[in-house]
Amino acid sequence: MSGFSGTYVSCKVMLVALLSSICLLLPVASLAKDESMAPHWSFEFKVGQFESALDKWDTYYDGNPSLLKVGWSYKIFRPLDIGLSLGRITTSGVGNFPIQKSVGGDVRFTLVPVNISLFYRFVFHENQLLVPYIGGGWTRIYYRQETEGGDKFEGSHDGHHVKLGIQILLDSFDKRSARNLQQKVGIENTYLFLEAQSIEAKESGIDLGGDSIFLGLLLEY
Amino acid sequence: MTYVGSFFASATLMMTFVSHCWAVSVPGDYDTIQAAITALEDDSMLGDTINVARGAYSENLVLSGAVTIVIVGEETAATFLDAGDESKAILSISNASNVTVRNFTFRTGSRGIVLTNSSGIIIASNIFRLGNNGNAISSDALTDVNIINNTFYDNNRAVDRGGETTEITNNIFDSNNVAVSPDTLTETVSYNCFSDNSDARVTGTQAVTNNAPLFVNSHLGDFHLKEKSPCIDVGNGMDIIDRTIADTGAYGGSYTSFKGQNVAARDDSANVGTLSKVQNVAVIDASNEDTFSISVTWSANNASLSGYKLYYDSDQSGPPYEGKDASVESPIDVDSDVTSYTISGLTSPSIPLAAPIISNVTPSKSQTLDISWGSVASATGYRLYYGVDDHKENQIDVGAVTNYSLSGLTNGVTYDIAVSALYQATYYLSVTAYDDTVTPNHESDYSDEKSLDMGDESALSKDEGTPEAIVPFPLLPDEGCFIATAAFGYYDAPQVQLLRNFRDRYLLSHSPGRWFVKQYYTYGPKAARYIERHPEWKSAVRVVLLPLIAMAWVLFNALWLAPVVVVSGGIMFGALYLRRKKRKSAVISHAREIFS
Numbered sequence: 001m002s003g004f005s006g007t008y009v010s011c012k013v014m015l016v017a018l019l020s021s022i023c024l025l026l027p028v029a030s031l032a033k034d035e036s037m038a039p040h041w042s043f044e045f046k047v048g049q050f051e052s053a054l055d056k057w058d059t060y061y062d063g064n065p066s067l068l069k070v071g072w073s074y075k076i077f078r079p080l081d082i083g084l085s086l087g088r089i090t091t092s093g094v095g096n097f098p099i100q101k102s103v104g105g106d107v108r109f110t111l112v113p114v115n116i117s118l119f120y121r122f123v124f125h126e127n128q129l130l131v132p133y134i135g136g137g138w139t140r141i142y143y144r145q146e147t148e149g150g151d152k153f154e155g156s157h158d159g160h161h162v163k164l165g166i167q168i169l170l171d172s173f174d175k176r177s178a179r180n181l182q183q184k185v186g187i188e189n190t191y192l193f194l195e196a197q198s199i200e201a202k203e204s205g206i207d208l209g210g211d212s213i214f215l216g217l218l219l220e221y
Numbered sequence: 222m223t224y225v226g227s228f229f230a231s232a233t234l235m236m237t238f239v240s241h242c243w244a245v246s247v248p249g250d251y252d253t254i255q256a257a258i259t260a261l262e263d264d265s266m267l268g269d270t271i272n273v274a275r276g277a278y279s280e281n282l283v284l285s286g287a288v289t290i291v292i293v294g295e296e297t298a299a300t301f302l303d304a305g306d307e308s309k310a311i312l313s314i315s316n317a318s319n320v321t322v323r324n325f326t327f328r329t330g331s332r333g334i335v336l337t338n339s340s341g342i343i344i345a346s347n348i349f350r351l352g353n354n355g356n357a358i359s360s361d362a363l364t365d366v367n368i369i370n371n372t373f374y375d376n377n378r379a380v381d382r383g384g385e386t387t388e389i390t391n392n393i394f395d396s397n398n399v400a401v402s403p404d405t406l407t408e409t410v411s412y413n414c415f416s417d418n419s420d421a422r423v424t425g426t427q428a429v430t431n432n433a434p435l436f437v438n439s440h441l442g443d444f445h446l447k448e449k450s451p452c453i454d455v456g457n458g459m460d461i462i463d464r465t466i467a468d469t470g471a472y473g474g475s476y477t478s479f480k481g482q483n484v485a486a487r488d489d490s491a492n493v494g495t496l497s498k499v500q501n502v503a504v505i506d507a508s509n510e511d512t513f514s515i516s517v518t519w520s521a522n523n524a525s526l527s528g529y530k531l532y533y534d535s536d537q538s539g540p541p542y543e544g545k546d547a548s549v550e551s552p553i554d555v556d557s558d559v560t561s562y563t564i565s566g567l568t569s570p571s572i573p574l575a576a577p578i579i580s581n582v583t584p585s586k587s588q589t590l591d592i593s594w595g596s597v598a599s600a601t602g603y604r605l606y607y608g609v610d611d612h613k614e615n616q617i618d619v620g621a622v623t624n625y626s627l628s629g630l631t632n633g634v635t636y637d638i639a640v641s642a643l644y645q646a647t648y649y650l651s652v653t654a655y656d657d658t659v660t661p662n663h664e665s666d667y668s669d670e671k672s673l674d675m676g677d678e679s680a681l682s683k684d685e686g687t688p689e690a691i692v693p694f695p696l697l698p699d700e701g702c703f704i705a706t707a708a709f710g711y712y713d714a715p716q717v718q719l720l721r722n723f724r725d726r727y728l729l730s731h732s733p734g735r736w737f738v739k740q741y742y743t744y745g746p747k748a749a750r751y752i753e754r755h756p757e758w759k760s761a762v763r764v765v766l767l768p769l770i771a772m773a774w775v776l777f778n779a780l781w782l783a784p785v786v787v788v789s790g791g792i793m794f795g796a797l798y799l800r801r802k803k804r805k806s807a808v809i810s811h812a813r814e815i816f817s
Contacts, residue, residue: 060694095691097584099633105586105691145693149587153699156718158726203725206695 038078038126039188039220044071046195046216050089050111053200053207061093061109067212071115079123081135085115095147106148111208113141113199115161129169131191136162141201141208157208159201167191167218189220244270247278254292254302255282262287273325277301282312284320294324296478297346297471298443304330314339324478326442327351333376336360345476348372348444349379353398360387370456370467370474372444373397374436379418385409389425391456393434393444393470394418401425414452414469429455434470438541440552440664445472496524496665499652504673505561513567513675515648519668521560522654529555530653530664531562535646540667542651552653567648567675572599574642574679577623582638582686585626590686592638593624597679600642604678612637612683618674630688639683645676709763716770723773 050067066089073083089111094103119135139161145153170190171178181187193216199209245268251257257271262284270291281304284290294300302325304311311330314320315337323345327333333349333356336342342364349357349371357376360366362383370391373379378399380389385408393414394400400415401423410425416433424430435450437443446453446468456467458474467474499519506516517531530552532542544551548566555562577594585591592605602621608614619625630636650671655664709716728734752758775782 054695056694093694095693097689098692099687099689100584102583104584107691107693109693143697145697147587147691147693149589149691151587151690153693153697155698155725156722158722206697208695 038075040075042073042075042081042083042218042220044073044085044193044216044218045069046071046193046214048195048197048212048214048216050210050212052210054210059103060095060107061091065089065091067214069113069214069216073117073119079121081117081119081121083115083117083119085117087111087113087115089113108146110144110146111141112143113139113161113201113209115139115199117161117163119163121167126189127169127172129172131167131169132164133167134162134164136160139199139201139209141199143208157201157203157206159199159207159209161197161199161209163195163197165193165195165214167193185221187219187221191218191220192216193218244268244272246272246274248274248276253280254278255280258282258284258287258290258292261290273300275299277303277328279303279305280311281305281309284312284314284317286316287320288317289319290317291321292323293321294326294478297324297326297348298445298478299326300324301326301328303328304332307331310335313337314342317342321345323347323476327357329355331355332359333357334359336364336366338363340365342366343369343476344371345369346371346471346474346478348374348442348471349376350374350442351376353377356381358382360384362386368392370469370471370476372471373400374439374444378402389413391458391467391469391474393452394421395434395436395439412455412457412467412469414455427455427457429469436541440541443540444470446470496526496654496656496663497522498666499529499654499668502650502652502668502671504650504671506563507673507675514563514565515567515650515673515675516561516563517650517652517671518561519652522665524654525656526557526654527657528557528655529559530655531555531564532651532653532667533564533648535567535648538647538649538670538672540651542649544648572644572677574600574644574677576680576682577603577640577642579638579640579682579684581624582684584687584689587690588630588632588688589626589628590630590636590638590688591624591626592640592684592686594640594682596623597642599644600679601645601676602643604641604643606639606641606681607636609634609636612639612681618643632688632690635685635687637683637685639681641681642679643674643676644678645674648673648675716766719770719773719777720766722777723769727776 046069048067048069049064051064052061067087069085069087071083071085073081075081090108092106092108095105095107096102097104115137117135117137119133121131121133123131137160139159140156141159142156143154168191170192178190181190193214195214195216197212197214199212200207201209245251245257245260247254247257251260254271254273261269261271269289270293273292273294275295276299278301280302302311307330310332311327312322312334314334317339319341320339321343322334323343324347326348328350330351331354333351334344336359338361344358344366349355351357352375355376356378357373357380358368359381360383364383365386367388367390368380369388372393372395374393374395374397376397379394379397380387380401381399382389382402388409389401389411391412393416395414395416396418398419400418400421401410404422410423412427413425414429414432414434415421415424416431421430429451432451434452435447437445437447452469453473454466454468456469456473458467459465460467460473461475461477471477499522501518501520503518504515505518508514515533519529522529532540532552533544533547534542534551535544535546537543542551546567547564549564553562553564575597577597577600579592579594581591581593583591594603600621603619603623605617605619605625605627606612606615607627617625627638650673651667651669653665653667724738728738752762775786
């Protein structure tokens with residue numbers, strides 16, 4: 001598996017999709033909101049699948065594990081966000097017996113990626129239906145390996161990440177609910193989003209990163 | 222007045238009715254069973270049931286002309302009827318109707334129950350063991366009696382009847398001289414078990430014959446049936462205990478006192494002796510040559526006793542220990558002044574066994590080897606040997622399995638492994654003390670059981686294996702920072718994490734740094750242990766580490782500060798240097814002025 005080659009392919013596909021949907025970025029004038037009401041914070045929850053950058057991952061672990069993430073971001077100005085996100089990947093597999101040169105025993109592998117991101121959202125109007133975004137930043141992946149015999153290996157790798165995605169404004173589909181959310185809870189916008197992300201966290205030749213595809217919900221307030 | 226009179230009349234009627242449902246107890250209401258019978262015969266208002274508590278009763282009961290009386294023992298196994306005068310019957314019933322006698326053990330006496338000219342008689346769930354001179358039940362041709370679910374053991378004649386009006390169903394006849402007589406009457410005998418009677422005479426229909434009933438321990442008077450008894454579920458009707466087809470004998474059918482507990486019917490209630498259980502039974506030697514022998518010892522029982530009985534059996538734990546394969550059958554009588562015995566001539570079958578072939582010895586987790594081998598025909602189990610220098614250092618009998626997970630080993634050490642197949646019999650041993658100077662004989666409880674496996678072992682199949690720790694993929698370090706962890710108290714302290722990252726990022730990236738880390742991992746743990754034992758040093762170590770932590774923080778969190786710090790430091794040092802140089806120049810100038 002090549003993490004970055006896969007990422008580039010994903011990026012190309014996403015870029016084509018983004019460009020072709022530029023026409024949808026135009027605001028709907030009749031739904032325009034007051035710019036002064038633009039939100040400053042956002043919270044997101046996303047689930048996805050993680051494909052490790054490690055070559056022999058499939059030998060030791062069972063397929064691509066799922067990845068859960070939550071994140072918060074602050075809008076430095078309307079299109080530019082700085083955010084923090086926290087994820088968790090847990091999978092089970094087998095380990096090595098180096099003397100016997102065999103594979104066996106139970107191993108539990110947990111990764112906790114922490115991202116600090118700066119990302120740009122191509123948002124030109126508060127009622128824009130589709131909002132592409134692109135970003136990247138610093139990553140630290142904490143790891144924990146636990147073996148059946150009780151051994152535990154913990155540590156972290158530092159690295160970086162890039163991500164791009166597209167958000168769909170749900171408010172347009174149910175204006176009454178959107179208005180209620182805005183009035184009663186203070187949530188200005190609700191987006192459903194699809195995101196591709198690639199992390200590289202390589203130390204001593206071992207890259208704990210990988211590629212992920214997420215589906216998530218984002219709330220701006 | 223009319224209402225009051227009606228009330229009293231009703232109350233009297235009700236009391237009459239209730240009194241008919243009442244029962245009298247022995248002992249309690251009456252001291253003897255005969256006294257209770259006489260009272261009920263005289264006054265029907267007392268009720269119709271005599272409940273007899275557990276215990277031994279020596280009487281010659283006579284019941285004549287009574288209508289509807291039930292005489293019931295509390296528990297068959299523990300309610301004993303003996304003849305007060307052995308020349309007379311324990312119970313004589315004549316000219317009576319609707320009499321039920323159940324849940325007793327009839328012991329000593331020449332005759333158990335004698336029936337004359339009576340009808341509606343039921344004799345159920347009793348044990349008759351009167352000995353070679355005792356006749357259990359005799360009935361004449363005029364008597365209508367139903368003999369159901371009784372156990373007849375070791376009697377002269379079990380049932381001697383005068384006519385076809387005697388129905389005999391669901392009984393067990395074992396070790397009697399004559400079971401059912403006369404042989405001219407063949408009807409109304411059905412669903413009975415016959416075994417080891419000198420002359421069964423009549424076995425009737427639906428009979429189980431010539432199969433031992435498998436009593437739990439007939440020697441000690443326990444006539445419950447063992448699980449594989451041929452007399453289970455072969456009777457007529459239903460068991461009230463398990464709602465299945467009735468078992469034969471005193472503990473089956475619908476009249477039994479058996480509540481499901483396998484209580485031993487011992488004669489202790491006869492109060493004939495109190496021999497205590499034999500203690501410290503041990504196997505001191507066992508020979509595994511052509512014929513096997515087992516040497517057993519036990520502690521002397523200080524009570525007055527006639528001797529000991531040594532019981533053994535193979536492949537059957539618990540009483541009745543019916544071993545027969547030694548030169549002497551179980552139980553073996555041992556003199557009272559002897560506390561050891563060697564059971565010789567045990568002949569467990571010997572079968573040539575092939576060595577099992579070890580197919581796999583692999584580590585499965587840390588300190589563990591998984592070993593598997595092929596099964597061997599006729600093997601009853603397998604023995605696993607293992608050791609570092611010699612496989613015979615340790616051995617485990619693993620049972621009848623073909624794989625075993627051997628744990629508790631040392632990782633990285635190669636072990637010699639061997640497996641053999643076993644063909645073994647397990648011998649179970651128990652000892653009792655007995656006293657035959659009293660009648661009936663008394664015998665103590667069984668001692669705690671000892672067991673021993675004996676038999677053949679095949680040749681060994683050998684292999685070797687090395688247990689290992691599981692190394693996870695990918696190979697990642699467990700990042701520890703011993704001294705800092707000791708100084709800051711816990712592994713996840715932010716300062717410790719900072720230093721850990723500094724090590725990984727900046728020290729391990731070049732050879733001098735790796736050399737430093739290696740030295741640190743060599744000596745660091747000792748220093749950390751010292752700090753743990755001397756917490757007063759923690760503060761000092763923290764102060765020492767502080768500049769390093771600050772530097773690491775700058776490197777990781779504010780790298781832009783580094784040049785500022787460097788430039789500031791350079792400027793500061795430059796300023797100091799210039800200031801010092803200026804002062805030095807001033808001092809030199811001043812000196813020149815003085816000396817010029």
